[in-house]
Amino acid sequence: MAQTPPAAKRGLSLRTLLTDGRVALMLPLGFSSGLPFLLVFSTLSAWLREAGISRTEIGMLSWVALAYSFKFLWAPIVDRYDVPVLASLLGRRRGWMALSQITTAAGLVGIALSDPQTSLPLTITSALLVAFSSATQDVVIDGWRIDAAATERQGMMAASLQLGYRLALICAGAGALYIAEFVNWRSAYLSMAALMIVGLAATIAAPRLDENSPRKRLPFTAAILEPLMELFRRKGLILLPILALVACFRLPDFVAGVMANPLYIDLGFSKADIANVSKLYGVWVGIAGAFAGGIAITRLGLWWALLIGAFIAASSNLMFSWLAMEGARLDLLILAISIDNFASGFAGSALVAYMSGLTAPGYAATQYALLSSLYALPGKVIGGASGAVVDAYGYPLLFSATAAIGIPLVLLCFVVRRDTMQKDEEPATATATAGSRA
CATH class of the missing domain: 1.20.1250.20 (MFS general substrate transporter like domains)
Known part of the structure; x- marks a missing residue:
């Protein structure tokens, strides 16, 4: 760190x-x-x-x-x-x-x-x-x-x-x-x-x-596998629930995100409505959530921010279930986007700070790249099946199911609590910014 x-x-x-x-x-x-x-x-x-x-x-x-x-x-x-x-x-x-x-x-x-x-x-x-x-x-x-x-x-x-x-x-x-x-x-x-x-x-x-930098000729194992092995040597068996937490932390966001725009279209919202609320207003709400997450890390500590982020990011998907049942209500769309984007920004700050703290000197860049790839992978793989779930069972069930992912996430937060609390006792880190690409 x-x-x-x-x-x-x-x-x-x-x-x-x-x-x-x-x-x-x-x-x-x-x-x-x-x-x-x-x-x-x-x-x-x-x-x-x-x-x-x-x-x-x-x-x-x-x-x-x-x-x-x-x-x-x-x-x-x-x-x-x-x-x-x-x-x-x-x-x-x-x-x-x-x-x-x-x-x-x-x-x-x-x-x-x-x-x-x-x-x-x-x-x-x-x-x-x-x-x-x-x-x-x-x-x-x-x-x-x-x-x-x-x-x-x-x-x-x-x-x-x-x-x-x-x-x-x-x-x-x-x-x-x-x-x-x-x-x-x-x-x-x-x-x-x-x-x-x-x-x-x-x-x-x-x-x-x-111009004068040497070309790196490291073998594949040294470039990719050695940083991962260093994590295992340093963390031991606790790394398994840590990796599970990282892999599943943004799963509700990624799975729900694939079907969000089709939901808006199917409910009858215009593209201008979607642009105004989701893509313009929502981005700034997400930025506010990211800053709130950074403040929470400073005030409450990394573990509490991680726990809160895991809970609110998953449970916020219940708003889309409500929207799907109520229909094309602009006020409810604004409320759903407000809660979801704020929660997503908050959780993103917590996760970026957490992943940054897992890295070791000399391996920071590669280990962070591996961790950031891991956190995006399950959501994108499972998100590909989200349309089939909607076609078979409807939007409310999909978004309720993604909200339920918060239960094992909270449990994993408690499993890694001792290891994460040790991070809070180390010297403060630079505030991490939330990124959602990957």
Whole structure:
């Protein structure tokens, strides 16, 4: 766990940090990182449902987002090898960054030119390309960020990245739905593809850091398996319930998230209503929840924040069961989004802080990548079957079942309580920000 830097290292003035060009570059890079995620997840689900695609198929199509969960598998390739031509022009990091951004834009154009009703295979193929390229971009941006600045500047770098990411969620969520409502879906996705130029411009403007850096030639076991084995050696058998908690902590959010937009469409809400409440207002409520989670960690301790987050994030899904039974009530939609997004943001802060505390010096980056991939994987795998559950049993049962996942989560929190309480007695860590991609 990273300790709070001493006063001397924290002496950098706010003005110095805010005028640091590297911090400023994280804003457009964060925007480029966040833009594609919703476009292959909930925004695409809304288009597919409106096009008449079955909920079962929509649920299975959400599996394209698994690329974000398996990105650690090809991260060593990105870290060790150069992109032909682009690497000689931009350097290794920026070469991979530019390639992933161009490929992501091409995939978004492919989705725009497809028609889910007549050319669903093209839609799926293009979505897979976007997910894979976007996940690769995340790996490279994180690598560049770590290389670009010393530890005492990483907090501001991460904050700038998160702000850009959240702004992108508004564009890809509310913005795309507005364009689809008043123009059409093709224009919405073409507009999003054009916005990838923001990240590409930042890549070109970013300083070249890696001209003289050695290429890493570590074997696969050393790059991937050794950090995991270090966790087992350090934690022992308690690591098993820890990993179970990490893997299932956001399961209710991911499973319910696949069917949220189809629910709104089926109830009769307009795309403008969904954009206003879920994709615009809801994002800011989520940010408030994330800050509340950070405050809770400081005031109550990590374990209490983790326990509260596990309970409220799961139980908030009961609001969607209520909404499904009541029908298209805008007031109830606002209430459901308010409670769910606040709870999700709170739980996200708690989980990020918890996973950060599990890492060890020398393995922090790889162990965090493995843990963040683990927490997203089960939800995305099981979320693919959510449409089939709705088709067979209806929306209320699905959301009630996801809320019930909170029961074993709370029990797991008590199992790992002693280990987590030890974290609260260690020196304070830098406040973690909540991220929902993966």
